[in-house]
Amino acid sequence: MTVRQIRLYGDPVLRTPCAPIETIDEGVRALVEDLLDTVKLPGRAGVAAPQIGVGVRAFSYNVDERVGYVLNPRIVEVRGEAVPTGEGCLSVPDLWHDALRHPYARVEGIDLDGQKVVLEGEGLFAQMLQHETDHLDGVVYLQRLPKEERAVAMRRVRESAWF
Template identity: 70%
Template sequence: MTVREIRLFGDPVLRSPCAPVTAFDDGTRALVRDLVETVELPGRAGVAAPQIGVGVRAFSYNVDGEIGYVLNPVLVEVSGEPVPIGEGCLSVPGLWHDVARHPHARVVGVDLDGNEVVVEGDGVLAQALQHETDHLDGRLYIDRLDADTRREAMRAIRESGWF
């Protein structure tokens, strides 16, 4: 089992928009295996490729016992009024803030064989799909906080033992 180390806030790979996956080869298979094995740990709803240091459009998810992955995901639909929901991030450990997320989301991408994959859901799955696609665009959940809360989060990051 290969559980990859999570990159933390401050690592440039987390702020860089990801390139699409273009090769569906052994390297991509290894990446998917690592993403899935890394997200299987308890308390993890999703892991995006940049969080393990790889700048390509791929993520894994683990919600309500359903574990999967999507390559080249595109957030094609969100619906419902955004509501504040508690959110954290493996790349910003120890912080938890309310973030406005849509209650429903749908992502379309492909699997390792190039077949279309559609992942759609409500609640925690919708939140994870939005959170992980943000990662692929170089965006962290703290970027979605209001100015005062973001300042508070940044202060907490600077004072943390991991930064």
């Protein structure tokens, strides 16, 4: 359908926990199409619904030739100690910092038919699952940074041309 514009840090939708999807209707189907179209652009690993201005629990992903979506995802398992992992965000352009992420993650949700979906992986896929689920909880990756690094990141945000 449409590649949607990404909302930038400072937009309240990015800091608001998302509502679960109660009914799968044509609006939700259109949202999924837009999420998939938006994540397919080069350099994008995931796009959460709030990043395109919609406050519901859904995200799309595009990692290592795995492209898809999930509705009402929740992290049900992480493994390994959280370690600093280089990370960026479409909603915080031009910044790259080490956020604490677990090396393995498992997410459960549903698809457009209401069927259970299980997504799991290691490395970049695990990082994406944690990052996108954070978005649905109103958390931007900057909040995962150690205090000193977060202060540096926030200064760079305030000094950026897009903020």
